[in-house]
Each structure stands twice: as structure tokens, then as C-alpha cells.
Amino acid sequence: MKVIATNIGKPTTILWNGKEELTGIYKYPTEEAIVLGGTDVENDTVIDRKHHGGSNKACYLFSADQYPYWKGKYPQLDWNWGMFGENLTIEGLDEAKIRIGDIYRIGSTLVQVSQPREPCYKLGIRFGTQEVLKQYIDHGHPGTYVRILESGKVIENDSLTLVEKSESPLTVQQYYQLIYAKHKDPDLVRLAVENNALPEYKRERLKKHL
Numbered sequence: 001m002k003v004i005a006t007n008i009g010k011p012t013t014i015l016w017n018g019k020e021e022l023t024g025i026y027k028y029p030t031e032e033a034i035v036l037g038g039t040d041v042e043n044d045t046v047i048d049r050k051h052h053g054g055s056n057k058a059c060y061l062f063s064a065d066q067y068p069y070w071k072g073k074y075p076q077l078d079w080n081w082g083m084f085g086e087n088l089t090i091e092g093l094d095e096a097k098i099r100i101g102d103i104y105r106i107g108s109t110l111v112q113v114s115q116p117r118e119p120c121y122k123l124g125i126r127f128g129t130q131e132v133l134k135q136y137i138d139h140g141h142p143g144t145y146v147r148i149l150e151s152g153k154v155i156e157n158d159s160l161t162l163v164e165k166s167e168s169p170l171t172v173q174q175y176y177q178l179i180y181a182k183h184k185d186p187d188l189v190r191l192a193v194e195n196n197a198l199p200e201y202k203r204e205r206l207k208k209h210l
Contacts, residue, residue, distance in 0.1 A: 001090050001091060001092040001093055001159065001160035002090070002091045002092065002157060002158070002159055002160070003088055003089070003090060003091075003106065003107075003154060003155070003156055003157060003158045003159075003160070004064045004081060004089045004090065004091045004156065005029040005064075005081035005082065005088070005089040005156060006029065006030055006032075006033065006034045006087065006088060006089075006154060006155060006156060007027040007028060007029055007030065007081055007082030007086060007087055007088070007089065008027060008028070008030050008034060008041070008043060008044050008087070009024040009025065009026050009027035009028070009044055009082070009085070010024075010026070011023075011024065012024070012025075012026040014122070014125050016121065016125065023122050023125070024044065024085070025085040025122045025123065025125075025126055026082075026085075026126065027044075027082035027085055027086065027087065028080060028081075028082050029080060029081045029082060029089075031156070032155070033107070033153040033154060033155035034087065034088075034153070034154055034155075035151070035152070035153050036058065036059050036106075036109045036111070036148050036151055036152060036153075036154060037058070037148065037151050038055065038058065038148055038151060039054050039055050039058050039148075040054075040058055040059075041058070041059055041087045044087060055147050055148075056114045056115060056145065056147055056199045057114070057115070057145040058111075058145070058146065058147055058148045059087045059088065059111065059145065059146050059148065060085060060086045060087050060088070060117060060143060060144075060145050061086060061087070061088045061089075061090050061093060061143050061144050061145075061146060062084045062085075062086035062088075062089055062090070062093070062117075062143035063089075063090055063091075063092075063093035063094070063095075063141060063143060064081070064089050064090060064091045064093075065091065065092065065093065065094075066139075066141045067079070067081075067083075069139070070083070073135065074127060074128075074132075077127065077128070083126070084117075084123070084143065085122075085123065085126070086143055088106070088154065090160065093143070093144075093160075095116065095140070095141055095142065095143070095144065095171065095172040095173040095176065096171055096172075096173045096174075097171065098113055098144060098171060098172050099113065099165065099166040099168060099169065099170060099171050099172070100113055100114070100115065100166060100168060100170050100171070100172060100175055100192075100195050100197050100198055101113060101166030101167070101168055101170075101195055101196070101197030101198075102162060102164070102165055102166045103149065103162075103163045103164040103166075104146075104160045104161060104162055104163060105160070105161045105163050106154050106158055106159075106160050106161075107152055107153050107154035107155060107158040108150075108152030108153050108154075109148060109150055109151060109152035109153070109154055110148075110149040110150035110152075110163065111146035111147065111148055111149060112146060112147050112149055112197060113144050113145075113146055113166070113172060113197065114144070114145050114146055114147045114197060114198070114199065115144070115145050115172075115175070115198060115199060115202065116142040116143065116144055116145070116172050116173075116175060116176040116179075117142045117143050117144070117145060118142070118179065119132075119133045119136045119137065119142070120133075121133070123136065137180055140173055140176065140177060141173070142172070142176050144172045166195070166197060168191055168194065168195040168197070169191065170188070170191040170192060170195055174188055174191075175188075175192055175198070178192060178206075184206075184209045186209065186210060189206050189209045189210055190210065192206050193206050193207055193210065
């Protein structure tokens, strides 16, 4: 896997339900290295700290391989890397192979896969329609958040090197599909509940399905 683009966002005003609010989802490529700190990407914009940023969502990775699919569905948009609000656009990222808890070296940073991205209305605003949320969920390639184990710099063309494979076989895609499944596979639920790399509140929510 390789970093195709490093993306940073500035505060952008949007209109939602008749009210103006700020968002950091409008991210665009930068030629400079970005710094992954303990709880976020330095100089990036995180407005809603309840749902973005923090140790479990310090940096968001999305696959460059998924861009052709979405360009085909939304050819009218002004396309560039960072369209999904990702900090790092990654060539070769496959949620069906990456496990929750995998540890990677990216540039001079060390990160751990923590959880997939669950889309909200702000993605719909950037795409011009809230219909994209269901499409995004159904497509099954949400990208992944990582927590920062060692701070450092990441720049275009840096490689992602697997340092430690998670002992749990639970992949990012499996967990993502589990979140939205009406009837949850108890074996997958058990894997998720027992995976300490998942945020504790996520695991607690699933215990009722055991």
C-alpha cells in the first residue's frame, strides 16, 4: 500500500436544516508532509469533536482504488483527492483484508487500525445529495480510522508496512457490515466484543446481541 495524497481541510461554512455550521470535511491535497499527532492531524480542521478526532479517530484513510466507482456515479462533481474527507488517500487499501487492530508503519508514524468510518450528513452535503449515505453504506468500502501509536510525518509516496497483524481475524469490512446488519452474526459479534482495538463503547453496544 502507498500514500497517494495527503489532505488537509480548512473550516468551511455549510447550510444544514436552515442553519449555518462549520465543517472540516472539505479536504484537499497538500504537497507538504502532514504530521500525525496523538489525537488528530496537525493543521487539519476538526469541528465536531464528539464524532471526529480523538485517539480512536486521529486520522482517516480512504482507498484510492474506490475513486473510479464513485466518479462513475457522480461524474458532475469536481473531483480531487480528499473528496471523502480523508487525511490519507491510500493505493491498495482493502477493507476486506485489513484487520481491526493491525499496526502499520506509515512514514515516520506508527498507527493502529481502530474502526471504519460511518458516514454522516456532511458527506451528503459535499456530494450534493443525502442519497450518497445509503450508497456508501451498501458499497462496503468505508475506509478506516487509525489511532496514532507514534507521532510523526507522512508524505505522498510513503509506504504502509504491516508491523504487527491483529490476533483477531475481524476485518474492517466485516465489522462495518456488522454495524448495519439487522440480524447480526453472533460469531462476528463475539469477535468484535473481544477485540480490544475497537473503542470500548463500540464493543459495549454489541454485547446485547450475544
